[in-house]
Amino acid sequence: MTDYPIPSAETGSSGQDGAQAVERTFVLPDLGEGLTEAEIVAWRVAVGDEVGVDDVVVDVETAKATVEVPCPHAGRVVTLHGAAGATIEVGAPLITVAAPAAGPSGPGTAESGAVLVGYGTGNATLARRSRGRAATAAAAGGAPRVLSPVVRRLARDHGVDVRAVSGSGPGGVILRRDVEAAAGNGTATSNGTPVAHGAATGGVEPAVLPAPPERAPHPAPSSQSREPLRGVRRAIADKLALSRREIPDATTWVDVDATALVEARDALRTAAPDRPVGLLALLGRITVAALTRFPELNASVEHDGDDLVLVRHRSVGLGFAAQTDRGLVVPVVHDAQDLSTAELAAELARLTDAARAGTLTPADLTGGTFTLNNYGVFGVDGSTPIINHPEAALLGVGRIVDKPWVVDGRLAVRKVSQLSLTFDHRVCDGGVAGGFLRYVADCVESPLGLLLDL
Structure with a gap:
């Protein structure tokens, strides 16, 4: 794994309460292995959401693999630069967040010093925070935040409610075999006993990733289908x-x-x-x-x-x-x-x-x-x-x-x-x-x- 410097830019703006805020734009970092572009698979956040330092904000697919990209800045999401299905180049704007400006005692928000694409960031604070989030979610019975695109699609295809699935992966991560087991016994499907909203998380909605929007089909005769080769x-x-x-x-x-x-x-x-x-x-x-x-x-x-x-x-x-x-x-x-x-x-x-x-x-x-x-x-x-x-x-x-x-x-x-x-x-x-x-x-x-x- 390689540490990449934080690629970002800052601009000033005023928040809804009139307080001065700093907008930070995080660009798609160097993905390594000579890769120059990636396709956005699914956003983990929406405009207006609050994100913390090193929270995973988007899944992208490269020519090598699907990876999770964390944002090194904390704040409110202002702009998502690209919809699901769009291809962006390394160095192009990815996400913009707004955070309170620096006060007398220092910066108003924390930020990480490096981005490890596909792994989160490599500092010990993040590792402790990730373990803490996984432990909290496990104690509350809720689904873990990290859910790969393949597993997410599999859950959607089988009608599996991931909030009712116990992950067998590291830190409670839901794996493919967990979804297949849930679909087989019917305990977590829409035809079984789905979990009521907030029931498994003590009133807090779990972080279930939305399905990526369907792509518009390429115009073609009814006897054909056309799909570009990507990723x-x-x-x-x-x-x-x-x-x-x-x-x-x-x-x-x-x-x-x-x-x-x-x-x-x-x-x-x-x-x-x-x-x-x-x-x-x-x-x-x-x-x-x-x-x-x-x-x-x-x-x-x-x-x-x-x-x-x-x-x-x-x-x-x-x-x-x-x-x-x-x-x-x-x-x-x-x-x-x-x-x-x-x-x-x-x-x-x-x-x-x-x-x-x-x-x-x-x-x-x-x-x-x-x-x-x-x-x-x-x-x-x-x-x-x-x-x-x-x-x-x-x-x-x-x-x-x-x-x-x-x-x-x-x-x-x-x-x-x-x-x-x-x-x-x-x-x-x-x-x-x-x-x-x-x-x-x-x-x-x-x-x-x-x-x-x-």
Whole structure:
């Protein structure tokens, strides 16, 4: 995370009681990762509302993720510079608040010294204030202030009253699984027993975020619909097109007997039920071991003027494809080579939950050096995926199904899967790619063989 200076401007004005007030305009701060613009998803405040220092005032969607933007100034909201759905550039006015002018003893309002986009501000006072607000809300039975856009939309679609939902996330934050559970048992839906106004908060209306207004459809014939590619969907489209233009890719594949891998997963779950390890974690561990043996594939090709430069990475940023309501995202497990299998499983679970809840940070989505794609969850056997630019390769895993297989000269029913490796032919030749895939296949068929390399 990076501290950004407060971008703002001040003007003088008079309040309704005649007292001199200072208007402070907070502009969209530098979002990092080379991002230059963001789309307003939903405002948390309206004109006339009072906001405190570092209160989250708006959700914005960048090409990387949906993030919450806090305002470093306290006061009354005077202007919201842009409606939901509008795209604004970094440095453009975002919100203007009016606060009492400075008195003899100093400034009339407090302000924070930095803005951490997507995380609030980083000072200890804010951390204590956030914990205090969460504790107060939890004690009163009310909903927490922080509610991601994806979770909010899910609650709206299922008719769930978030005031009656207990959040299982940090500080009582409502996650996707909380809304789905509430919708399943009907206790928090409009068809169940909704909470009366003020009942859960002792007469204080909880901070339930309003739904963003519907966007006007683009005029089109009745047999068509048109929607501009924006935010994450636009970023995905640009990246895939870039990969197709720049990377001369090739794909090789092999069928494997995954029976022993499934048995290994079951044995680990029995041995350590409190530290669940799934097939994706085992495949991730195998992938990291294979990259140690074949470092040519843990690389990328970069442009240096007219020259192409091969960059080999010392650490493994293991990305994995995750399908969400907002589209396909690739969270990254950083320094995967330093994690145990249980630690890798825990990090995969954390990133998967964050992807589904729409709370991935830009840091969670960058720094990948190799991608693992378990497209078998969609019920398909094989695929020739597009490499996640600028990486050099992508390992795909098909569904695991019972098939006839020859074992020691006899026909048996085994759990069979197809593995595929799509690789940048500029980085390596077929021999290296085939060696990598064969090693992965051998480890899938005999996962105990990994012990020889640990």
